[in-house]
Amino acid sequence: MKIISWNVNSVRARIENIKYYIKESSPDILLLQEIKTQNENFPNDDFKKFGYTSYVFGQKSYNGVAIISKHQLNNINNNFIKDDLKQSRVITAELKFKKKIIELINIYVPNGNPVDTEKYEYKKEWLKRFLINIKKRIQKNSNILIAGDFNIIPDEIDVYDFKRYENDALGRLEIRKKYRELINLGFKDVYRLKNKTKQEYTFWDYFAGSWQKNYGMRIDHFLLSNSLTENIKSININKKPRSKVKSSDHTPIELEII
């Protein structure tokens, strides 16, 4: 079972790239972030032609998350956390997998920059609420997969120049501590579990040849509850889509479970 997470930076602007990716990689489930559209304008038919059903939690212009699946999913939910700004940032679903019920939690964490503004406060509050709810949820169902654009650089190794980001909303210790706190609830950062010292990224800025210079950062993650680590077959950051014409600034991260 191949599950991928990809911040597509507009599903409509990216639809041709996404279709090409599906043909190349044929994932079972796509967890998309930053779809940047209302539900009524989501390209359901494009995915349907490949045999996928789309579950969409969109909004106008910004944010928005979706789960695209070849397999039956249950209990689709858009209310995982109370979001004071009513932004569409979390969609959850249940997947039956080998006698386990895995809760899929697809997230788009607020960016939080600049740090001296209410945007940063919103990110902190959002993460605080998210952690509280994960803590509750893991007591009910120990099989949880959290994936998406976390907008968190977990460690110094996860960015091309850490000094530039140590006081940024993505790299601040206060924010990285939240990520560690989340992991300490009973999760593994699957990429880092399988790649102890490898330096790879999932995002490269559009500006100033960042992609060509490999000025990137690892901010898209798969967290698996400890009860699911025995099911990991592979984890891969697929850089090909980032190299394409009209690409997203993020590239897909691919998890295979068996």
Next chain:
DNA sequence: ATGGCTGAGCTACTCAGA
């Protein structure tokens, strides 16, 4: 190197991204 590109909404330009 806090700005450079890119997308949405809209049709000139602002807001947002990380």
